[in-house]
Amino acid sequence: MNSSNEDGLFQTDAFSPSDYIRDRLKGVKIGDETRKLRQLRSEMSALNHASQETLKNNVFRNYQQFIDASKEISHLEREIYQITHSLIEQKQVVENLLMMTDDDKNSIHTVSSHSTTTSNTNPIQILMQKMEGIGGILNNMSTSEKVILYSEMEQFDVETKKPLQKCMLILLSHRLIIGNINAAGKYVMESTLSLNSVAPVNVKDRESGAANAGKVLKLLIFPESRCYLCESARIRTLWFDELEQAKREILHKGSLVRQATIRGKRQTVKERKAAAAATVIEEKSTFQEEDEEDNGDDERSEFKKIKSIFQLVPDDNDISWLAELPAELDDCIAHRDLDQAVELIHEWKQCPTKDAVIDIQLQMRENTIVQLLSDDVSRPGAVHGGPRAMKKARTLLTQLGRGTYATDVYLRRRSAMQRNAMRDVTVSEEPISYVKQLCTLYGNAVSDIANEFRSMPQYYCQVLQWCSYELSTLLNLIRRHVIEVAPAIAVIAYTWKNVMHTMEDLTAIGVHLNFEVNRLLGTPLEKALQGNFENICDAVKMRISEEKWRPYVLESESALNRLVEELSDVRINVEWAISANDETKSSLNVSQNVVHFAKVAHTLSKDLAPLRLSPIQVLCEVYADELWKMYLQHLADNIRDGAVFAYSTTFILTMVLPVCDKILYGEEGELIRLIDEFPSLAPYADPTDEEKQKDDEEVAHV
Amino acid sequence: MASKKASGTLPPQQQVVHKVIMVGTGGVGKSALTLQFMYDEFVEEYEPTKADSYRKKVVLDGEECSIDILDTAGQEDYSAIRDNYYRSGEGFICVFSILDMESFEATNEFREQILRVKNSDNSVPIVLVGNKGDMRDQRVVPAELCRQRAEQWGCSYVETSAKRRENVDKVFYDLMREMKRRKGGAQTQIGMDATATSGRKKRSGIKKHCTIL
Numbered sequence: 001m002n003s004s005n006e007d008g009l010f011q012t013d014a015f016s017p018s019d020y021i022r023d024r025l026k027g028v029k030i031g032d033e034t035r036k037l038r039q040l041r042s043e044m045s046a047l048n049h050a051s052q053e054t055l056k057n058n059v060f061r062n063y064q065q066f067i068d069a070s071k072e073i074s075h076l077e078r079e080i081y082q083i084t085h086s087l088i089e090q091k092q093v094v095e096n097l098l099m100m101t102d103d104d105k106n107s108i109h110t111v112s113s114h115s116t117t118t119s120n121t122n123p124i125q126i127l128m129q130k131m132e133g134i135g136g137i138l139n140n141m142s143t144s145e146k147v148i149l150y151s152e153m154e155q156f157d158v159e160t161k162k163p164l165q166k167c168m169l170i171l172l173s174h175r176l177i178i179g180n181i182n183a184a185g186k187y188v189m190e191s192t193l194s195l196n197s198v199a200p201v202n203v204k205d206r207e208s209g210a211a212n213a214g215k216v217l218k219l220l221i222f223p224e225s226r227c228y229l230c231e232s233a234r235i236r237t238l239w240f241d242e243l244e245q246a247k248r249e250i251l252h253k254g255s256l257v258r259q260a261t262i263r264g265k266r267q268t269v270k271e272r273k274a275a276a277a278a279t280v281i282e283e284k285s286t287f288q289e290e291d292e293e294d295n296g297d298d299e300r301s302e303f304k305k306i307k308s309i310f311q312l313v314p315d316d317n318d319i320s321w322l323a324e325l326p327a328e329l330d331d332c333i334a335h336r337d338l339d340q341a342v343e344l345i346h347e348w349k350q351c352p353t354k355d356a357v358i359d360i361q362l363q364m365r366e367n368t369i370v371q372l373l374s375d376d377v378s379r380p381g382a383v384h385g386g387p388r389a390m391k392k393a394r395t396l397l398t399q400l401g402r403g404t405y406a407t408d409v410y411l412r413r414r415s416a417m418q419r420n421a422m423r424d425v426t427v428s429e430e431p432i433s434y435v436k437q438l439c440t441l442y443g444n445a446v447s448d449i450a451n452e453f454r455s456m457p458q459y460y461c462q463v464l465q466w467c468s469y470e471l472s473t474l475l476n477l478i479r480r481h482v483i484e485v486a487p488a489i490a491v492i493a494y495t496w497k498n499v500m501h502t503m504e505d506l507t508a509i510g511v512h513l514n515f516e517v518n519r520l521l522g523t524p525l526e527k528a529l530q531g532n533f534e535n536i537c538d539a540v541k542m543r544i545s546e547e548k549w550r551p552y553v554l555e556s557e558s559a560l561n562r563l564v565e566e567l568s569d570v571r572i573n574v575e576w577a578i579s580a581n582d583e584t585k586s587s588l589n590v591s592q593n594v595v596h597f598a599k600v601a602h603t604l605s606k607d608l609a610p611l612r613l614s615p616i617q618v619l620c621e622v623y624a625d626e627l628w629k630m631y632l633q634h635l636a637d638n639i640r641d642g643a644v645f646a647y648s649t650t651f652i653l654t655m656v657l658p659v660c661d662k663i664l665y666g667e668e669g670e671l672i673r674l675i676d677e678f679p680s681l682a683p684y685a686d687p688t689d690e691e692k693q694k695d696d697e698e699v700a701h702v
Numbered sequence: 703m704a705s706k707k708a709s710g711t712l713p714p715q716q717q718v719v720h721k722v723i724m725v726g727t728g729g730v731g732k733s734a735l736t737l738q739f740m741y742d743e744f745v746e747e748y749e750p751t752k753a754d755s756y757r758k759k760v761v762l763d764g765e766e767c768s769i770d771i772l773d774t775a776g777q778e779d780y781s782a783i784r785d786n787y788y789r790s791g792e793g794f795i796c797v798f799s800i801l802d803m804e805s806f807e808a809t810n811e812f813r814e815q816i817l818r819v820k821n822s823d824n825s826v827p828i829v830l831v832g833n834k835g836d837m838r839d840q841r842v843v844p845a846e847l848c849r850q851r852a853e854q855w856g857c858s859y860v861e862t863s864a865k866r867r868e869n870v871d872k873v874f875y876d877l878m879r880e881m882k883r884r885k886g887g888a889q890t891q892i893g894m895d896a897t898a899t900s901g902r903k904k905r906s907g908i909k910k911h912c913t914i915l
Contacts, residue, residue: 202752248782
């Protein structure tokens, strides 16, 4: 069977693989099938490889051809474009020639395919040829005006969805010209509209089908509206955009003109003032020449003269300007051009001519502007873009002489923001992280405000007041959620540390409010500490009452090692008190309650240490004293023979007390003096005695 | 008499057209409400509108009429050129999103602009619409505040969901009714000027008769 036959066989619809295999195995010896099949399989896979290779080659060859074809196409496209361009040019040349010779007026029917264009070849002539009655307008256009766009369209009835008549629309920089076609087939100008009274609208109409979809442009020409069917959706969009753009342009120019007028106005006001001042100086010098002795009245007469000049020369220009000012301001307010409005108000205040009626009107406008600006500052939405976004409104308010008010409104807004931010901080299981977050929020806000107002010393008082108010909010939250929920002394200490850290940062930038913290946090801290200390005292008292002066036996040697290590970590050495006569090496010659006290006393000292810098310093020291006195009294009352008591007392006096003292009071030490109040304990505190005792012990053991 | 009869069944080209304008900050759902009303569909994608006009024939209280909806741009940079659009409106749907306080605050500005264009005519029909009602659980603007504002404006407040087509028809039909009432009132007023004041009762009497016949 040759390969071409096989190809045909494989491609038939009735090809059955099982039959094919059966045919191939016909006449093969039993036992030889596997070998035969393997051979067939290898043949097949060889064929498969070969065909894949061929396919790949084919693809490459075709791809090469495809690339060549694409290149050819793009080349041809370019040529076609060039030809089109040349044809258009030729057409224009022909049209211009015809127009110039005025041979054939009917030629306007030949509408170029590029009827919508931002005319690069003099469009005015083309338009004048196409439409009657526009010569006057087009020829008298100012240099700033130009033809933006012109198109032929069909006026369209939205009710019946049928075209009414052919029209031509011409968009100039400031106006729109509409021309209708007449019986002779030429356009005649029908109307010319100021762009200020025209508004473009896209007509969405799915019902009339795809033919007109997206092609209908509606022009709102108050009180009527007209619809025009454009050649394509693209042209409709172009017209819409250009109309909108032109309208914006007009508005922009209008505002520029207004500004220029105001600048001019200000200039004249200034000049007049300067002139008035110059006259006064001149007159003054004359006075001086005439009467040198009469110096005392000079200054007064100068003021009088300035006043009289301003009062006695009512200016018609000023009055007419003032009369227009309310309307001007209304316009600015309507467009929310508050910069301009504030500038105008400023002008009005500087204007020497006054008119009571106009002044009342302007005062009303000024109040409206102030209201708008303060809304901007205080409105929740206005904070988008951060507090800096409110800066403009504040500056404007300051220009209107409402600086303090603006600052007040602004700071109130900041307070509200701050409250929101603080509300978002969840009161978590970890009071310290809560305190940290609150402090960070407060610190950031204060430094932000302080930086913002750095260059405005006139508002420092308000800023400081605000900081103090915010501080009380912060401390209230901390008090309510942390200090008053009876935390451990450690938490109180960390809270204090965090708050003070924030306050130090603020002091560095000039906001020193530590005294406020002392005032507001003193009492709550005192209460919290008192509660804690009472609990500690109760626990210690209970242990004291249960004291049996027995060695502290731990369950194993490792447990003892752990305890020893734990104590040595806090610099309390207890190794010397391990019982030598205990084989298991798991007991201490110090009683369990004494070890407990050592831990309690150490923790207390550690926690009280940072609080010694707080307003409750005295209380901290009193409590430490009280605890130690109580314990030393207990030791003094229980003096007895026995190694455990001796070791315990020595342990307390020589190890625990000095360590706690050092933590709480530093190198100088205060607690150590307490031993003097208990002379009976003195032998235990003496290291030499200790040595002696140790020796005694050893002798006893031997 | 004959002319009155004609006014009952106007030929199609003279059908009453109610011109409604959608106003409100960008992205509050003006176009969504319009498209839902027009074609019963909700478009998820947001594409800012410039100025789109829609027209639909509706039957309002048994009378056929057309509604012409002008869907305007909400973006701030259009504020200066809005006046021309507002001028053609007979009724306004002032939309805000109940999820956006700023859009609610802005409704005051839109109303002020409408009143300015309409020469401070306080009776111009307006409906205050709080859209995105399908996300009430995330609302930022309290319903009470919206009602207060509507009361202050002397108009009705409707909460809608363009997504779920909640109250969409109500907004448009309520407004059209108000516009119709106002137009009717205006016509009567003109009639009153033309005829003697005493003739008014007679007029309405005749009209009643005609309808029965």
